[in-house]
Amino acid sequence: xxxxxxxxxxxxxxxxxxxxxxxxxxxxxxxxxxxxxxxxxxxxxxxxxxxxxxxxxxxxxxxxxxxxxxxxxxxxxxxxxxxxxxxxxxxxxxxxxxxxxxxxxxxxxxxxxx
Amino acid sequence: xxxxxxxxxxxxxxxxxxxxxxxxxxxxxxxxxxxxxxxxxxxxxxxxxxxxxxxxxxxxxxxxxxxxxxxxxxxxxxxxxxxxxxxxxxxxxxxxxxxxxxxxxxxxxxxxx
Numbered sequence: 001x002x003x004x005x006x007x008x009x010x011x012x013x014x015x016x017x018x019x020x021x022x023x024x025x026x027x028x029x030x031x032x033x034x035x036x037x038x039x040x041x042x043x044x045x046x047x048x049x050x051x052x053x054x055x056x057x058x059x060x061x062x063x064x065x066x067x068x069x070x071x072x073x074x075x076x077x078x079x080x081x082x083x084x085x086x087x088x089x090x091x092x093x094x095x096x097x098x099x100x101x102x103x104x105x106x107x108x109x110x111x112x113x114x
Numbered sequence: 115x116x117x118x119x120x121x122x123x124x125x126x127x128x129x130x131x132x133x134x135x136x137x138x139x140x141x142x143x144x145x146x147x148x149x150x151x152x153x154x155x156x157x158x159x160x161x162x163x164x165x166x167x168x169x170x171x172x173x174x175x176x177x178x179x180x181x182x183x184x185x186x187x188x189x190x191x192x193x194x195x196x197x198x199x200x201x202x203x204x205x206x207x208x209x210x211x212x213x214x215x216x217x218x219x220x221x222x223x224x225x226x227x
Binding site: 004035040042043044045048058090092102103 | 159220
């Protein structure tokens with residue numbers, strides 16, 4: 001039972017480079033999320049999606065883009081990497097229908113921009 | 115603007131004793147609260163939750179208490195075990211958007227054998 005899978009686990013980027021963080025879930029969850037966690041801080045929401053073809057900004061969306069072409073996949077794109085984007089990125093998913101439910105998280109991608 | 119606050123960065127407890135982790139929030143619209151546990155190099159895993167219509171929820175060794183008037187919740191772990199050593203995040207949802215969660219900064223619990 002894979003759950004939420006993120007790739008890569010680690011990445012070093014140079015300033016100005018671009019990359020895509022991959023996220024896939026096999027639980028048929030309708031909602032998916034991208035969070036970032038900076039040292040000593042809580043997780044902050046970057047983008048979220050309530051279903052295929054629908055995405056929306058979270059608390060800290062600047063410098064990122066997302067797409068949701070399928071239920072399973074929710075990639076996060078960094079177009080022009082900046083040192084401020086050095087962080088640990090977590091993808092999550094949940095099945096939401098009416099009442100709140102918990103989100104399931106991937107193991108994270110540690111990104112360093114130098 | 116941290117809407118969910120965990121003011122204790124760390125906590126050490128002897129094995130077998132009670133661990134109490136605290137969390138405060140400022141947004142009165144939050145209606146669902148969760149605790150997540152995180153080990154190093156892993157993603158957060160869900161531990162326990164509570165709806166704002168309740169003041170207590172219990173699951174085995176874990177109990178969450180909610181005091182809405184004080185905008186405060188706490189997680190009790192009894193008895194504490196060495197395997198409980200991890201970072202614990204408090205999170206809250208206001209039921210809008212897509213069940214988005216607002217996280218605290220975490221408390222690192224160390225259970226001493």
